[in-house]
Amino acid sequence: MATTSSAIGWTHDFDPALTRARASQRAILLDFTAAPM
């Protein structure tokens, strides 16, 4: 991706996000990227 700015509140820690997803029954969007952070 050529873009860096985003209003999305990304987390970079997968395991805690998976725990939250299980608790809230929300899906996960997992982005593997090479774009500048």
Place this chain on the structure above:
Amino acid sequence: MYPDPAVARFITGQMEPVRVHVREQKDEYKRLSERYNVQWTPTILVLDPGGEERHRIEGFLPADEFLAQVALGLAKAAFHRQDYADAERRYREIVQRFPSTDPAPEGQYWAGVSKYKASGDAAALKETAAAFHERYQDTTWAKKASVWD
């Protein structure tokens, strides 16, 4: 695609967004790319709440196509958990909101299947085949639905 406000709203409203960077998070990237067999960036996965992959997007997409693909992943997750009413609603929403995108004909097909799974009424499949005479005639999904004519 992410700076687009519609994309940000859609994702933040209903998903846990996680980003792993190929160079800046080498260990985490290696662990997760091996777990999910990812070999290219960008690769975006829609995972269900248990961490199981339900949909995969490889390569950059413009905002509308990307949103439709993410919506397709959420619809597939609903279908997999056998919540066919929610799946049908989500598949139909793809057709309504993103009618010109690649996932739209797939959404039209699976909306019909979801309705059939929920009701057991084969009329849902016939309706779907008929819908493909009106729209998306030249797609693989129309060919698949033609058996229901």
